[in-house]
Amino acid sequence: MQLPYPSAHPFPLLLAPMAGVSEAPFRQICRRMGADVVLSEFLSSEAIRRRIRNTLEGAEFEGVERPIGIQIYGADANAMAEAAALITQHYAPEFIDINFGCPVKKVVQRNGGSGCLRDMDLVERIIRAVIAATHLPVTVKTRSGWNDETRDPVGIALRMQDAGARAFTLHARTRTQMFTGKANWDDIARVAEALDIPVIGNGDVQTAEDLVRMRRHTGCAGIMVGRGAFGNPWLFRDGRALLDGRPAPASPTAAERFRVALEHARLALRLQGDTRKTVIEFRKHLGWYTKGMTRAGELRQRLFQIESIAEAEGIFLDYLEPAAAVA
Numbered sequence: 001m002q003l004p005y006p007s008a009h010p011f012p013l014l015l016a017p018m019a020g021v022s023e024a025p026f027r028q029i030c031r032r033m034g035a036d037v038v039l040s041e042f043l044s045s046e047a048i049r050r051r052i053r054n055t056l057e058g059a060e061f062e063g064v065e066r067p068i069g070i071q072i073y074g075a076d077a078n079a080m081a082e083a084a085a086l087i088t089q090h091y092a093p094e095f096i097d098i099n100f101g102c103p104v105k106k107v108v109q110r111n112g113g114s115g116c117l118r119d120m121d122l123v124e125r126i127i128r129a130v131i132a133a134t135h136l137p138v139t140v141k142t143r144s145g146w147n148d149e150t151r152d153p154v155g156i157a158l159r160m161q162d163a164g165a166r167a168f169t170l171h172a173r174t175r176t177q178m179f180t181g182k183a184n185w186d187d188i189a190r191v192a193e194a195l196d197i198p199v200i201g202n203g204d205v206q207t208a209e210d211l212v213r214m215r216r217h218t219g220c221a222g223i224m225v226g227r228g229a230f231g232n233p234w235l236f237r238d239g240r241a242l243l244d245g246r247p248a249p250a251s252p253t254a255a256e257r258f259r260v261a262l263e264h265a266r267l268a269l270r271l272q273g274d275t276r277k278t279v280i281e282f283r284k285h286l287g288w289y290t291k292g293m294t295r296a297g298e299l300r301q302r303l304f305q306i307e308s309i310a311e312a313e314g315i316f317l318d319y320l321e322p323a324a325a326v327a
């Protein structure tokens with residue numbers, strides 16, 4: 001089963017598209033740690049078509065991030081085609097991914113994201129229009145259905161494959177579930193069995209062991225990791241080791257976590273601007289990087305108040321100092 005994009009490994013690990021998180025700095029960190037493929041956060045086709053600067057900035061990336069997919073959404077086939085053509089011409093990613101999964105009300109109300117799942121003829125028209133507008137492979141990402149009554153992952157997947165999608169990612173929850181309950185990995189297994197194109201599994205992979213379990217349970221062609229990578233890009237490194245039958249490397253020490261967190265922060269300052277806004281938005285990552293550490297609560301409380309990355313560096317040094325004195 002041919003992947004539509006290059007990948008260092010035949011069984012790719014992908015960083016999920018995540019608004020406000022899977023931006024260029026985090027994508028670069030995850031690529032270094034072993035993510036084979038990354039995706040941009042979802043971008044509105046209407047905004048791309050109207051050349052809204054903020055949105056277009058979301059399509060920017062650096063060469064080290066490749067292979068990368070730019071994800072677009074919208075319920076108007078013409079706008080989607082126009083956006084795909086513009087992205088192809090100006091940004092030239094490896095592929096274009098269509099989001100049919102977003103559950104957010106503002107998006108769904110206009111039939112964007114998972115809103116489309118209530119009208120599969122529209123879904124088909126959108127996929128065909130996007131394919132006609134680009135020479136790049138077009139992939140899709142969706143949920144198992146709109147709600148439990150209409151849950152039909154295989155039916156949805158077959159329609160999308162027929163329309164020409166080159167890979168299919170399933171977040172195995174319905175729209176009405178939002179992020180509650182558990183992702184139903186049986187749905188992924190059924191779709192992987194039914195489709196000829198690669199099926200990428202997604203939902204509730206939190207650890208390297210989960211990656212191995214999902215692959216075994218579903219027979220998927222690759223796995224996309226979302227929230228499990230928050231503050232833990234090592235998940236890609238560890239997951240690859242386990243998938244290859246090697247033991248997982250030792251967990252990162254506090255010093256290693258801080259080193260990567262600061263590297264990530266410096267990338268954010270360079271790529272997103274050395275501004276207060278960048279620092280404030282970066283606080284969440286600092287909180288995630290320190291999750292599970294001793295005295296994490298206290299550490300986080302201080303990190304959530306920083307106004308500069310230098311301050312974070314000082315807090316990290318304070319934290320490490322007693323350990324250094326003992327050693």
Ligand SMILES: Cc1cc2nc3c(=O)[nH]c(=O)nc-3n(C[C@H](O)[C@H](O)[C@H](O)COP(=O)(O)O)c2cc1C
Pocket residue numbers: 016017018019020021040041042071099101102141171202203204205224225226227228
């Ligand atoms: C903060 C956040 C933002 C997200 N943004 C997007 C998005 O832009 N496009 C998309 O297809 N899915 C988006 N998702 C869904 C994820 O890609 C993924 O499908 C979902 O989180 C389930 O995977 P996980 O359990 O590994 O997190 C988002 C999820 C989160 C938590």
